[in-house]
Amino acid sequence: xxxxxxxxxxGTRQSVVARLAGVSKDFGAVRALGPIDLELxxxxxxxxxxxxxxxxxxxxRLLLGLCAxxxxxxxxxGRDPRQPQSxxxxxxxxxxxxxxxxxxxxxxxxxxxxxxxAPLAVGEALAAAGLERLAERPFGALSGxxxxxxxxxxxxxxxxxxxxxxxxxxxxxxxxxxxxxxxVRALAARxxxxxxxxxxxxxxxxxxxxxxxxxxxxxVADGTPSEIKRRASxxxxxxxxxxxxxxxxxxxxxxxxxxxxxxxxLLTDAPxxxxxxxxxxxxxxxxxxxxxxxxxxxxxxxxxxxxxxxGR
Numbered sequence: 332x333x334x335x336x337x338x339x340x341x342g343t344r345q346s347v348v349a350r351l352a353g354v355s356k357d358f359g360a361v362r363a364l365g366p367i368d369l370e371l372x373x374x375x376x377x378x379x380x381x382x383x384x385x386x387x388x389x390x391x392r393l394l395l396g397l398c399a400x401x402x403x404x405x406x407x408x409g410r411d412p413r414q415p416q417s418x419x420x421x422x423x424x425x426x427x428x429x430x431x432x433x434x435x436x437x438x439x440x441x442x443x444x445x446x447x448x449a450p451l452a453v454g455e456a457l458a459a460a461g462l463e464r465l466a467e468r469p470f471g472a473l474s475g476x477x478x479x480x481x482x483x484x485x486x487x488x489x490x491x492x493x494x495x496x497x498x499x500x501x502x503x504x505x506x507x508x509x510x511x512x513x514x515v516r517a518l519a520a521r522x523x524x525x526x527x528x529x530x531x532x533x534x535x536x537x538x539x540x541x542x543x544x545x546x547x548x549x550x551v552a553d554g555t556p557s558e559i560k561r562r563a564s565x566x567x568x569x570x571x572x573x574x575x576x577x578x579x580x581x582x583x584x585x586x587x588x589x590x591x592x593x594x595x596x597l598l599t600d601a602p603x604x605x606x607x608x609x610x611x612x613x614x615x616x617x618x619x620x621x622x623x624x625x626x627x628x629x630x631x632x633x634x635x636x637x638x639x640x641x642g643r
Contacts, residue, residue, distance in 0.1 A: 354403035381545035422491035432471030447489035475502035
């Protein structure tokens with residue numbers, strides 16, 4: 332089991348807007364989370380990562396006041412998250428959401444706006460989610476990606492200071508994901524705090540200033556993406572080559588091979604020896620690149636499992 336590691340981010344420490352202090356959560360005889368200490372800071376995008384069953388959803392539910400801790404304290408803006416003064420400052424886009432299918436997009440956004448004391452204009456929320464042309468369409472007639480956009484608009488319309496985004500880009504196309512990333516960066520630039528859970532590690536790497544890795548209910552790493560990635564050993568060697576898979580795996584130091592047509596990507600602990608052997612075996616190899624291991628390798632090193640693996 333991975334050992335807990337605290338990785339400090341540099342720079343001035345921002346004010347804390349939410350905190351789990353010594354929190355554990357049990358479901359009967361099963362401990363789903365903790366004990367953990369976790370803080371979310373103003374203006375920061377934090378990615379909460381972990382295999383299935385690591386405790387991500389439980390952590391978010393505790394911060395939303397949807398369940399109570401078995402031990403410890405939960406505070407959002409210094410208050411119990413179940414209090415209206417806290418909830419008015421929070422928005423959430425959850426992976427499992429139920430909304431009436433017969434209501435139109437605009438009607439849904441208008442209804443959610445009415446729950447908040449100082450919401451965004453409905454048109455602004457629709458524009459932020461790219462829904463202007465779909466405003467009069469019933470929810471039941473939306474595609475999967477369009478439904479995700481509406482759930483994002485519902486999370487945004489209250490103009491929250493703290494935003495929870497649970498697997499927000501599932502079903503979005505590449506253009507939709509990139510647009511979503513731009514909105515999240517803009518929110519952080521305005522001083523909003525964002526907690527993101529995602530199985531897309533490239534998304535966490537692109538968006539988050541801070542990454543927290545959970546495994547089996549405990550925090551095993553907490554730091555910037557660069558600090559987390561330094562936990563992974565190895566380098567990635569990429570090249571366009573005519574060698575087949577068997578020949579590439581036979582090169583010295585190859586730990587893992589990924590292939591897309593003629594483009595190969597090799598994970599190794601001995602990049603210099605591997606590059607020399609690759610060029611010796613295939614002098615025509617081109618577009619050679621050597622890079623550090625990524626967030627995925629660090630995730631595997633910390634948890635021993637991929638982001639979609641695990642149980643309860």
